[in-house]
Amino acid sequence: xxxxxxxxxxxxxxxxxxxxxxxxxxxxxxxxxxxxxxxxxxxxxxxxxxxxxxxxxxxxxxxxxxxxxxxxxxxxxxxxxxxxxxxxxxxxxxxxxxxxxxxxxxxxxxxxxxxxxxxxxxxxxxxxxxxxxxxxxxxxxxxxxx
Amino acid sequence: xxxxxxxxxxxxxxxxxxxxxxxxxxxxxxxxxxxxxxxxxxxxxxxxxxxxxxxxxxxxxxxxxxxxxxxxxxxxxxxxxxxxxxxxxxxxxxxxxxxxxxxxxxxxxxxxxxxxxxxxxxxxxxxxxxxxxxxxxxxxxxxxxx
DNA sequence: TATTGTTATACTCTATAACTATA
DNA sequence: TATAGTTATAGAGTATAACAATA
Numbered sequence: 001x002x003x004x005x006x007x008x009x010x011x012x013x014x015x016x017x018x019x020x021x022x023x024x025x026x027x028x029x030x031x032x033x034x035x036x037x038x039x040x041x042x043x044x045x046x047x048x049x050x051x052x053x054x055x056x057x058x059x060x061x062x063x064x065x066x067x068x069x070x071x072x073x074x075x076x077x078x079x080x081x082x083x084x085x086x087x088x089x090x091x092x093x094x095x096x097x098x099x100x101x102x103x104x105x106x107x108x109x110x111x112x113x114x115x116x117x118x119x120x121x122x123x124x125x126x127x128x129x130x131x132x133x134x135x136x137x138x139x140x141x142x143x144x145x146x
Numbered sequence: 147x148x149x150x151x152x153x154x155x156x157x158x159x160x161x162x163x164x165x166x167x168x169x170x171x172x173x174x175x176x177x178x179x180x181x182x183x184x185x186x187x188x189x190x191x192x193x194x195x196x197x198x199x200x201x202x203x204x205x206x207x208x209x210x211x212x213x214x215x216x217x218x219x220x221x222x223x224x225x226x227x228x229x230x231x232x233x234x235x236x237x238x239x240x241x242x243x244x245x246x247x248x249x250x251x252x253x254x255x256x257x258x259x260x261x262x263x264x265x266x267x268x269x270x271x272x273x274x275x276x277x278x279x280x281x282x283x284x285x286x287x288x289x290x291x292x
Numbered sequence: 293t294a295t296t297g298t299t300a301t302a303c304t305c306t307a308t309a310a311c312t313a314t315a
Numbered sequence: 316t317a318t319a320g321t322t323a324t325a326g327a328g329t330a331t332a333a334c335a336a337t338a
Contacts, residue, residue: 007261013280018164020287090296090337115153121286133276134159140267236314236319
């Protein structure tokens with residue numbers, strides 16, 4: 001038994017739990033043509049309106065190359081708009097259209113439905129504790145990235 | 147404020163935390179040619195030696211079709227072996243080779259390294275609480291699937 | 293020179309559907 | 316008929332590298 005025998009198990013539990021949630025969400029969102037990557041991009045953009053594509057790539061933790069086709073598709077579906085950046089002629093500023101904002105509402109509804117369903121078996125107190133611990137973990141993890 | 151305003155946030159936290167862990171793991175395992183799907187298949191097979199491909203697909207929660215190329219690749223790399231099922235001539239029994247078992251050890255090492263690194267900022271008590279809550283969540287979630 | 297975003301290309305993972313060989 | 320596994324085909328998501336335009 002080493003210094004922390006449960007670190008590995010903790011990682012496995014985290015991934016397994018997330019997988020349960022993601023698979024449920026993927027199925028539910030899929031009915032509305034919303035893939036995980038699209039949802040992530042839309043909600044990220046909603047939190048940071050006017051982001052450039054590079055900003056989005058950094059925030060999402062993916063390569064710049066991965067953003068282009070996603071934005072292409074979302075733009076062609078009328079959910080987001082590319083606008084020229086007045087300060088940098090190489091860049092675009094991305095914004096949600098009215099349709100995109102309506103989709104954000106739909107996403108929020110679906111997320112709430114899936115979340116309440118999936119966490120319904122967990123007592124409220126456990127849910128609160130879990131949220132607190134996950135927040136603490138994310139704080140320490142993101143602090144170490146800098 | 148509805149019955150449980152934090153369910154959505156809890157889902158987001160769970161996915162975000164898992165993503166931190168997975169991205170770190172993906173990078174680390176990738177150095178050894180171990181993709182997430184390969185690791186999942188190998189560790190699952192290690193827990194259930196002699197599984198048939200259909201069993202693996204069910205356990206992994208993917209289509210049968212997704213298993214074939216994975217098994218092909220792992221077999222051609224000498225990590226697993228297909229053996230005819232004596233009771234059903236349509237089916238294969240999969241087993242880990244010695245090389246596959248060595249890879250399992252390597253995977254365990256890497257998982258431990260990544261886990262200890264990523265959870266190092268979280269006090270031991272929080273880690274234990276987090277593990278307990280995730281286990282409780284998985285229990286309720288998998289109970290509902292039946 | 294460095295950076296923004298694109299095109300070109302390729303890889304991993306997954307799915308559905310049609311097929312074969314067995315059950 | 317149903318099932319185990321394969322082949323065929325397709326799609327999403329991502330990566331690296333090379334490029335154009337701009338900083």
